[in-house]
Structure formats: structure tokens, C-alpha cells
Amino acid sequence: MTRKVKDDGRSSRWDAHRETRRAELVAAAVRAVDSAGTEVSIADIAAEAGVSKPVLYRYFADKAELHGAVGMWAARQILDAVVDAVLAPAPTRQRVEAGVAAYVETIAEHPNVYLLLVRQHTGGTDPLADGKQLIAATFARLLNDTFGRLGVDAAGAEPWAHSLVGIGESAGQWWLDRRTMSRAAFTRYLSEFVWHALEGTTAEYGVDLSALDRPEIVTPLRKSPR
DSSP states (O other): OOOOOOSSHHHHHHHHHHHHHHHHHHHHHHHHHHHHHOOOOOOHHHHTTSSOHHHHHHHHHSSSHHHHHHHHHHHHHHHHHHHHHSSSSHHHHHHHHHHHHHHHHHHHHSHHHHHHHHHHHHHHHTTTTTHHHHOOOHHHHHHHHHHHHHTTTTTTTHHHHHHHHHHHHHHHHHHHOOOOOOOHHHHHHHHHHHHHHHHHHHHHOOGGGGGOTTOOOOOOOOOOOO
16 A cells, blocks of 8 residues: 655755746846847856856756746746736737837847847747747737627637737837837837738728727627638
């Protein structure tokens, strides 16, 4: 007969400590990239954290895992900022514009971190993969709720959400790389694109997206016109 081993809590305490330590090391990695740029080395990150490279690798199996953790940190920063902006009380178009502005402001705060992550993607494993999936899943829920309120069939919420993530990633990288226009101008152009993409989608179903600003208007469920 197998004897049950009593959990004395040490395992859960170690797990909590490990997660806290990983978060501290990710924060150090962000500071190192902010300071040293996209060519930052693992030695630079370890030095910023005040540890040796072997200690760093106790918490991350390799460089790719560390970059993935930084990618998730960046995704959460973006998601928190954008969701807070689009859920704030305001007319629909203003909320879309505020969401885009929040995104641009967030990547502008840590441009080296964002560029490091997207450039790693072009060279191999995508360190933003899990983060982009998290953002897309959240956007899909928001779009599903929004289109549901308009009485529109929201079966396309998931591909629409992934499309928005792809647009944001590509446009953000272009702007951070080139800086051929001001942040205000870039934000305006990207906001216009996102707004008209969403407005055009609802128009395909015969619904005005701005109807969200008139909650007294109730529309029947509209299926895809195609």
C-alpha cells in the first residue's frame, strides 16, 4: 500500500519564490535592453540583475526562454494599457483612438525591448508568440461582445483579432525603425486605419459601428452578407 506524503508547503513556497525571482530577472532584462539596445548580451542582463550567468540560467533554460518571458511581460504591458483605454467611457471612435494611442505610447516607452523581440522573430523562434496569442484572445472577446451588442454575427472575431495584432506589430516595428514621422502623426494614421477596418466590417452587415453610442438602438442579428 502506497503511503501518502504530506505536503508541508515547501514546494508551493519554492514555486512562489521562483516566480518572484523570474519576474525580478525579467525586469532586469528590460532595464538592460533599454540601456544597451537590441544587441544586449546575456552577460549584460546578468550584470544588470547583479547575478552570474549560471544563476540566470537556473531560472531560464536558455536565451530563448528569457526572451519569451520578456515578450510576455511586454504583451501584458500593451494589453493592460490598451484594454483600459478602450473600456473607458467615451464615444466609440474616441475609444478606438485611445486604444491605439495607448499601444503606441507603450512601445515608445521601451523601443529597444520591442525591436529586440520582433527582430528575434525574424531570426527564428518568436519570443512574442505567447504574448500575441494572449492579446489576440482578449481582443477576440472584446470584438465578440461589441459585435454582439450590435446584433452582428461575430463568428469572425478571432481572425479579426489576429489581424489587428498583426497590423499593430508590423506598423509598430516600421515606426520604431524608421521614425520618419512624429508619434502623433503615426498614431493618427494607425487609428484611422483601425477605425475604418472595424467600421467597414460592421458596414458589410448593414450596421453603423457608431450605433454603439446610441444604446437605445437595438438591431436584429445580421449574418455575413457573403
